[in-house]
Structures are given as C-alpha cells and as structure tokens.
Amino acid sequence: MNDVKNAIQNGKTVLGIELGSTRIKAVLVGEDHTAIASGSHDWENSYVDNMWTYSIDEVWKGLQDSYQKMANDVKQKHGITLKKIGAIGFSAMMHGYMVFDKDEQLLVPFRTWRNNITEQASTELTKHFTYNIPQRWSIAHLYQAILNQEDHIHNIQFQTTLAGYVHWKLTGKKVLGVGEASGVFPIDLDTKSYNQKMIDQFNEMIAPQNAPWKLEDILPEVLVAGENAGTLTEEGVKLLDVTGELEAGIPLCPPEGDAGTGMVATNSVAKRTGNVSAGTSAFAMVVMEKDLSKVHPEIDLVTTPSGNLVAMAHSNNCTSDLNAWVGLFEEFTQAIGFDVDKNKLFETLFEKALQGDADGGGLLSYGYLSGEHMTHFEEGRPLFTRTSESNFNLANFMRTHLYTSFGAMKIGMDILTKEEGVKLNEVLGHGGIFKTEGVAQSILASAFNVPVSVMETAGEGGAWGIALLGSYMINKEDNETLEDYLSGKIFAEQAVKTVSPDSKDVEGFEQFMERYKNGLTIERAAVDNLR
Template sequence: MSLNVKSAIQSGKTVLGIELGSTRIKAVLIGEDNTPIASGSHEWENSYVNNLWTYSIEEVWKGVQDSFQKMANDVKQQYGITLQTVGAIGFSAMMHGYMAFDKNERLLVPFRTWRNNMTGDASRELTELFNYQIPQRWSIAHLYQAILNQEEHINDVSFLTTLAGYVHWKLTGQKVLGVGEASGVFPIDLQTKNYNQTMINQFNELVAHKHLSWKLEDILPHVLLAGENAGVLTKEGAKLLDVTGELQAGIPLCPPEGDAGTGMVATNSVAKRTGNVSAGTSAFAMVVLEKDLSKVHPEIDLVTTPTGNLVAMAHSNNCSSDLNAWIGIFEEFLGAMGIEGDKNKIYETLFKQALQGDQDGGGLLSYGYLSGEHMTHFEEGRPLFVRSSGSRFNLANFMRVQLFTAFGAMKIGMDILLNEENVKLDEVLGHGGLFKTEGVGQSILAAAFNVPVSVMETAGEGGAWGMALLGSYMINKKEQESLEEFLTDKVFVDQSVKTVSPDPKDVEGFEQFMERYKNGLVIERAAVDNLQ
C-alpha cells in the first residue's frame, strides 16, 4: 500500500483539498482511491475589531501556508519523499462575508465574515425586492448595507468575492467561484446555473441613483460548476502556497467552494431527499429539495449543491463555541487539581454523560449565543445558562442541555421545512466536531429532527476532504458522469456507516426543551439589551 501511495505522490496522481474553517485551516491529500493519505492543520480564531468579526489577510496566508507545510511534512515523514506536485488542488472556506477590492487589488475594508449581524436593513430590503430570502451573511447584503451606510469605499469596488474566492484568485489569477459558494453571494438561477439576471437588473436599478462606477455583474466572480476547470497554479501562486519553493506551478484547480458544499460532498448528500448537518462553530442543516418552497421564510436560506441543485439551509450562527468554553472550564479544574487530562478524553467523558441525563435536560436552559443569532432575531449574543430552583441540576443534565442548545436555533428552521413545507427527508448525515464521540451527537440530533442520523467513518475528515473529492471529480470523472454517480460509485461504495434512529422518549424530551428554549428567549433579549 505504502509503495503504491508513494508512486501516486511522485507521479502527481493525488489531489489536495484545503478548507479555511472558522477555527481551523485543514489540508488533506488524497490518493487514487480518494482516501486521505496525509494532512496538516492550523488553528486560528476570528478577532472582534471595531465591532466587526474579522481575520487579517496576514492570518489567512500564514494559516494556509502552515497547513500546507504540515501536510507536506506529513508526506515526508510517512513516505520519505518531498511533495512537488499533485493532480489537482481545491480551496474552500466559510461561506458568505465581504471581501471588496479596488482596481489595484487592494482590500478596501477589513474582511467582514459571515458572523457579522450588521446588515439587517439591507437583508430586509433585498428580500422584499427579490421576493427571495437574502440572509444577513450573504455578500450582496454586505455590499448593499455598505451602500446604505454611505461608506467611502463603495465607489472604488472593482471586485467582490468570498474568502475561498480570494485565496483561489491569488493562486491562479482567476476570479471565479463554484456555484454552491456563489449561491451565498447572490441568488442563482436554477435553469442557467448562473446569477439570477432579473435580480441583478433589479439591484442595478435600486442603486442607479447613487451613480456608482460599476454595475453588479461587473464586480462579481464568474460562476463555475463542479467538474469544470478553474485555472492553474501560477508561479507566484506556487511560491505563495509553498514557502519552501518545492511545489511546481501548472497544477489545475477546481472551482472554489463553500463549507456548505464540501459538507454535502463529504457526506454524499448531493442527491435529492438527502440532508446533512454540519456542527462546529456554527450549525447548519442542508436538505436537497425536490421542488421550490411554497413561500419565503426568513429562517430558511436557499443555496445550491456544487452542481447547482436547490438546497434549503437552516443555519444558526452559534453551535459549539460556548460548549467548548465549558469544556475548557472542566479542563482548568482538572489542572487545578493537579490532574493532567487528555482533551479528547475530557470531551468523550462529558459527552457520554449527556446520554445519562433526563430526557428533557432536567428543566435546565442554556443559550450558546457567543455572537448574534439571526434564526431567533438577535443582533448580538450573550451566552447564558439558566436554571430554576426546581431544576434537576447535575452533570448529566448540564451536558445534555449544552448539546440540546447547540442544535436549538437550527431546530427552529428545520421545523419549518419538515412541518410547514412538508419536505421529505429519508435520513440525515452528521459531520463535524460534535459527532466525534460515537453515538452522542447522533442521538441528540435524531431526537431534535425525529429522523435517523448517520455518521460515516470519514465524518471527522470534514470539508477539506470534501474539497479534495471535488478536485478528484474534476480530473477523474468519466464523460457524462455526474457528481452523484462519482461519489456513490467511486468514493462511498464501501463506506462504513453507523445510524442512530430517534427514540420517541428522547424526541418528546427535546420538544419539551424547545418549549423552554422559545419561552426563555425574553431572558436572552434582556441580557443583550442590558449587559455589555
């Protein structure tokens, strides 16, 4: 096996996927059988500067270079060779946000991430204008809000893109996006698989009185579908990615995608009636639809698969951040006791405690709102833990409620899809950090959605692996072979899957928690309004 892998590396038959997530940048190299053979990662955190969540450009490149170098070092250690070329590369990142550049390729304002709930007026106006849900996170909402705010930089915008689009552009010179990523910038026409031209015209008319120096269609990245070529690594790009200078230029790149799209690919959830939940810093459930929704729902975003099929997304800004902070407190306690605890073991132990708790969490209540939460209409967040004098406050219930609330806001959106829109869903595939402890996150999510939840053995590989698979599809697909066929026949054919079906008592307990969650939102509102 090792010799075959070594040969594949030397002959450039591998594919590299790199994803810039909220807390980690990960590089995954896959072999000819589409399984990971080397990886590297870089931890990072967003900063809250001048009331904005952001990452600096320097941090972006430091993280990309570090994750690549660690992956390359992994290749060297395992196989004794220097990585000089690969068959294809793909980049993905957290979706949405705002990166605006002038004609000299200068970033006009600091990168505004998806986490910023500062575009409420723009979101409302555009949703009404288009009769199509435009969430606050979307790039077009950020652009229009900057126009409404009369920000000085607006007239200088020459190019607007996302984080994935930016990295791809700097490495290839190509101003492109995969259709899934583009669907979080501006609405996509499902017939043309391109930006909705009618809505582009509406937007241009809306801002015509501003006499801007650009039209919307001139500043947006070009849209590409999965499998299409998105340029090659330039000499400058190769030096930017690999600071050692070993990596060769000329490697083809596939269209850059968002973390929603790579999550679909990594869970083989790109066919209709399939769904997946990504649970990390944020949580989002995605369901590939058989038909359009009956009306606009503020809680439901519409994006697409990497091939341009319609997807309903129930997205919550907050998921595991507050949970991770509580785990950190337990880790600190162990340290104060002179006990050195393994972090993975701490997570596993506390997660398993959650399964021992009362079905409804013992009357406890928690909101992990580190940032604002659009699903429940909060422009800012205040993490809260609340209990009454009659609550059953113990470790098991505490941990159970922390996991319940991680899915709480997302559950509100999913109830709209399943109950109001009667969307059919056969099962949900779970991926992300919350599913690493076997059976725990699955059981909680199965109770929340009342559908079977499956986790694949590759669930921990995440979006970087999904991005590598998109690169593999581009260079290895047969003529007319769809992405769905490629994934089912070439990637997941022998995949081990573990499924948890919902327990009726757990479903009832989660519904009881959700009543408490909704009723308690007035407490969260009071905290946001009165606590700085």
Template structure:
C-alpha cells in the same frame, strides 16, 4: 511502504484540498482511491476589531502556507519524497462575507466574515425586493449595506469575492467561484446555474441613484459548476502556496467552494432527499430539495449543491463554543484537584453523562449565544444558564441542556422545513466536532430533528477532504458522469457508517425543551439589553 503510493505522489495522480474553517485551516492530499495520504493543519481564530469579526490578510497567507508546509512535511516523513506536483488542487472556505478590491487588487476594507450581523437593513430591503430571503451573512447584503451606509470605498470596488474566491484568484489569476459558493453571494437561478439575472437587474435599478461606476455583474466572480476546470496554478501562485519553491506551476484548479458544499460532498449528501448537518463553532443543516418551497422564509437560506441543485439551509451562528467553555471549566476544576485529564476523556465522560439526564433536561434552560443569532433575531448574544428552584439540577441534566441548546436555533429552522413544508428527508449525515464523542451527538441530533442520523467513518476528514474530492471529480470524471454518480460509485461504495434512529422519549423531551427555549428568549433579550 507501498511503491504504488510513492508513484502516485511522484507522478501527480493525487489531488489536494485546502479548506479555511473558522478555527482551523486544513490541507489534505488524497490518492486515486480517495483515501487521505497526508495532511497538515494550522489553528487560527477571528478577531473582533472596530465592531467587525475579521481575519487579516497576513493571517490568511500565513495559515495557508503553514498548512501546506505541514502537509508536504508529512509526505516527506511518510514516503521519503519531496512533493513537487499534484494532479489538481481545490480551495474551500467559510461561505459568505465580504472581500472587495480596487483596480490595483488592493483590499478596500477589512474582510467581513459570515459571523457579522450588521446588515439587517440591507437584508430586509433585498429580501422584500427579490421575494427571496437574503440573509445578513450573504455578500450581497454586505455590499448593499455598505452602499446604504455611504461608505467611501464602494465607488472604488472592481471585484467582490469570498475567502475561497480570493485565495483562488491570487493563486490562479481567475476571478471565479463554484456555484455552491456563489449561491451564498447572490441568488442562483437553478436552471441556468448562474446568478439570477432578473434579480441582478433589480439590484442595479435599486442602486442607480447612487451613480456608481459599476454594475453588479461587473464586480462578481464568474460561476462554475463541479467538474469544470477553473484555471491553473500560476508561477506566482505556486510560490505563494509553497514558500520553499518546490511546487510546480500549471496544476489545474477546480472551482473554489464554500464549506457548505464541501460538507455535502464529504458526507455524500448531494442527492435529493438527503441532507447533512455540520455542527461545530456554528451549525447548519443542508437538505437537497425535490421541489421549491412554497414561499420565502427568513429562517431558511436557499443555496445549491456544487452541481447547482437547490438546497434549503438552516444556519445557526452558535453551536458548541459555549458548551466547550463549560467543559473547559470542568477541566480547570480537575486540574485544581490535582488530576490530569486528557481532553478526549473529559469530553467523552461529560457528553456520555448527558445521555443519563431527563429527556427534557429536567427543566433547565441555557443559551449558548456567544455571538448574535439571526435565527431567533438577536444581533448580539449573551451566554446564559437559567433554572427554577423546582428543576432537577444535576450534572447529567446540566450537560444535556448544553447539548440541547447547541441545536435550539437550528431546530427552529428545521421545523419549518420538516413540519410546515413537509420536506421529505430519508436520513441526515452528521459531521463536525459535535459528533466526535461516539453516539452522543448523533443521539441528540436525532432527537432534535426526529430523523435518522448517520455518521460515516470518513466524517472526520471534513471539508478539506470534500474539496479534494471535488478536485478529483474534475480530474477523473468520465463523460457525462454526475457528481452524485462519482461519489456513490467511486468514493463511498462499500464505506461503513453508523446510523442512530430517533427515540420517541428523546424526541418528546426535545419538543418540551423547545417550548421552554422559545418562551425563555425574553430572558436572553433582557440579558442583551442589560449586560454590557
């Protein structure tokens, strides 16, 4: 065991990142060399209550404390010491959504997550007003929809924030968020790296007739960029995070960020002409732009890197959930037949079979819409598998079509960027569960986007590692050092990765599949209308 590592931990030369994903909360402690030293995770899931996708405050705190406890226990088990301090901490979470609080700091309405497609009217009005696409997931869309719905809580709002912003506020007392996270709350002006003041004024005029006791700027958290100090852990915050009372207060905190920003950091794709794609429960691709797009697109969100550079984001609500359930069904079959199959072997075997299928999936069609899909304009979803009597119905094609369709909505958006806007993209870096089976997800993604797809050795570390890196950047950066320089020179230098080039026959196969996918949306629409 290295005494250097023990000294690093004891002397607080570490940083801690905790990210709230949609199915898992993960805590990662990293050392001076940015390699994880210990980790802990807590599984959780959203609930659908009163037509709202939500997580309770109890679930949030229970999950935070459990993931921290498991990480601290990992430190104790590996190194024989009790964790009492770290150099810096960062919190990250699912972007967007709606958490609003009154004067006393009480939550006014259950947390509305990114997954809710209930703000269509607000989204349309605001997008038209700003000439800037405001997706239904964004916090400002939720706020304006609540105003349009004349919900009673609106007049009592004194603070609106995101999940990461909420955690940070409760642990530090600071009402702040990172610029990447803020860009999913309200549009950011890329020159000022703050909320777009002209649009904020337009919004205030829009709602003036409601005579609310606040203006937008009164209730939004302040915006910080990567590298800035965002307060420190209070005595109360330390006890909230570590229920054993061992963790000391006073630890500096970096700006809380969204999962999109931490995905960019953990894949080293914060520089222009780079991009990353995070594929799991949902899937989104981020492309750092060299210049602004020619116009606003309903399918494309404009957000920023944690440093405030402009990013085009194509986001799909659905990716692997339905695919995972089909794999689970095959697992049940194996069990009934008396075979105990390890989950990794089950996924690996079925995923690799997909590579043996016909390039266009043999005429099969599927939609994995467990929830609504804004990219193709569905407020609700119905998972479907459809085939004609002439299609090549076999297991390789069946697996291939479910892998293809997991990226169908994403490709709709990416085609706008890469084909219509001619955005230049040298490569895209993949991370998330879709890429866990070596080579398969990469090959399918390369076919979908017709761009080289790389997966780094570190890709499995995910967003918790990404926010730990942002905490490390804040703590260890030199004067005028940019985030891009820090990541290139100090974190990813010498790190290996595997790149897969798109194969022409697969690219053409995906294009053929997409023609079928687009035509078949009428079947999905009928299923939504008739299957309740």
C-alpha cells in the same frame, strides 16, 4: 505503501484545503480517495471596531502553515518531497464581504459571515426580490455598505468570498463554484449562474448612487463541479509553498463554500438527502425536490456544487460555548492535580449527557457567543439558567448544552418539516461534535425525529470534501454526474453508523424547545442590559 509513494511521485494525488472558522486544514488524498497526509493551523476571528474579521496576513500565514505541515507529513511518512499534485481545491466559510480596488487592494477589513450588521439590507433585498436574502450573504453586505454611504463603494472593482480570494491569488482567475456563489447572490437554477432578473433589479435599486460599476461587472464568474477553474501560477506557488518545491501548472477545481464541501463529504448531494455540519456554527441542508411554497426569512436557498436547489437552516452558534464549558472542566482537573487528555474529557462528558433526563431536567442555556439571526439577536450573550425546581446535575448540564447547540437550527428545520412538509430519508452528520460515537448523533436524531448517520470519514470534513471535488474534476468519465461519482467511486464501501430517534427523547427535545423559545426574553434582557 509503494502504491502511495508512486501516487505522490507521479502527481496522482489531490489536495483539499479548507479555511474554517477555527482551523485551516489541508488534506492530501491518494488514488483511493483516502487521506494520506494532512496538516492544520488553528486560528480565531478577531472583534475589531465592532466587526468580526480575520486579517489578510493571517489568511496567508495559516494557509502556508497548514500546507507546510501537510508536506512535512508526506516527507515524514513516505520520505518524499511533495512537488506534483494532480489537482487542488480551496474551500472556506461562506458569505461575508471582501471588496478590492483597481490595484487589487482590500478596501475594508474582511467582514465575516458572523457579523449581523446588515438587517436593513437583508430586509429590503428580500422584499424587493421576493427571495430570502440572509444577513450573511455577500450581496446583503454590499447593499448595506451602500445604504451606509461608505466611502469605498465607488472604488470597488471586484467582490468575492474568502475561498474566491485565495483561488484568485493562486490562479489569477476570478471564479466561484456555484454552491459558493449561491451565498453571494441568488442563482438561476436553469443557467447555473446569477439570476439576471435580480441583477437588473439590484442595478436599478442602486442607480441613484451613481456607482461606476454594474453588479455583474464586479462579481466572480460562476462554475459548476467538474469544470476547470484555472491552474496554479508561479506567483501562486510562492504564496502557498514557502519552500518553492511545489510545481506550477496544477489544475484547480472551482472554489466552494463549507456548505458545499459538507454535502460532498457526506454524500448528501442527491434529492431527499440532508446533512448537518456542526462546529462553531451549525447548518442543516436538505436537497429539495421542489421549491418552497413561500419565502421564509429563516431558510437560505443555496445550491449543491452541481447547482441543485438546497434549503439550509443555519445558526451562527453551535459548539463555542459548549467547548468553553469543557475547557472549564479541564482547568478543574488540572487544578486538583490530574492531567486528563482533552479527547477523553470530551468523551466522558458527552457520554454522561446520555444519562440525563429526556428534557434536560428543566435546565436552559444559550450558547450565543455572537448574534443569532434565527432568533433575531444582533449580538450574543452566552447564558445558563435554571429554576430552583430543576434537576441540576452533570448529566442534565451536558445534555442541555448539547441540546442548545442544535436549538436555533432546530427552529429552521421545523419550518421545513412541519410547515413545508419536506420529507427526509435520513440526515448525515459531520463535524467535531460527532467524534464521540453515538452521542451528538442521538441528540440530533431526537431533534429532527429522523435517523442520523455518521460515516467513518465524518471527522475529515470540508478539506476532504473539496479534495473529492478536485478528484471529480480530473477523474470523472464523460457525462458522469457528481452524484454518480460520489455514490459509485467514493462511498460504495463506506462504513456508516446510523442512530434512529427514540420517541421518549423526541418528546423530551420538544419540551426543551418550548423552554428554549419561552426563555428568549432572558437572552434579550442580557443583550440589552449587559454591555
């Protein structure tokens, strides 16, 4: 305990904060890289004027609350007021659209990754670059706003992401980590910066608009893991710590996206490794040994925080509808006079799923709370359906909802493994869905037909991942790569639990996926006719 206390007093800690879709989490790690304090703030996106968004006030309120809870945790556990920190890192959900004018004012409300409103831009850019530009990417949002002839375009001075925005306000530095930047605009793997040829192409495309800026002038600078990305300013302290106890001058690592921090948190930054992050959305990431043979609209190409190529199969929807059903069961237990712990409820229902039929008993659901680009839906309608012959019981009901949580992502992953022949040794899972031991792990192993491992730190997630990137920045040795740092100093003693695929369940998941694909016409009818 004294070692921890000394580390806190002497600023030998690192703070990671991640702004996720439903929670802002702050994690303070000690010299052994384990969490010594944490704090979190729950928040939800709002649907305003047909746009998924979070207000700027919510961003700062949530950051301050999560930081204060973490600082209070330090004081409660160790009797110390937190003043010094060795390094800080910020991470957030990737992509989206945040543009600012010369007075640093937000020109339009923050448009999150969840908005499937850029299909025209995505299609045209993909064709022009011969490189997949998903709808979520920041450049697709920018180009769509240009195509829409939105008034604010001529006033843009700076474009960034949510993580980049927070970092900028706390340090004055307009920068992004390369992993985060790879979801803004395509990256040149040699220079570890934006692809200059494509920037020139984009500037030519928009020349008729006579915008008073060139693309390279409004984008943040790109940094790789390990580089110094500025220091916390006096103004930044006031934005983060409302008590003013924290000292300015703390170095910050490059801000990263949740994809990059997920890779770090699961030690999945080396080639032939993969990881799945599953929460509100789900994405599978595979660090590639070579380029794909052709452009696949379903596959994003991003990078690790070090700038190595990653293929990502991303789905907009994962656990939201599943969580809503568990909430319904919670209401029922309360209605009949039982007060069941929420974690116990999840655990019971998840474990019940393993007793279901291999194919889910003929049931079908789509947890499409929002649109789903992987299956070409601009809007979502959560849907559960069955035939009169299906085996409708609780085990199959829960199994089906777990299956469908990975359904859209599975379509993308099949492109990598079945069409492109990508080889994987194992996949590491992290996110809340993996908290019930062995359940979602088994489901995912069946979906991908590959061993799935979960580390004991799986629940720490991206906030811990960005803290590790901060640690790497201040503690790395000369020429020590991120891969070596993580493998040698973070994960060498890490406890790992691995589940191998069961052939019967693999076959069952494939049968479910046939039903899933065939039933998309039902989802289409719901989207088109239920308003």
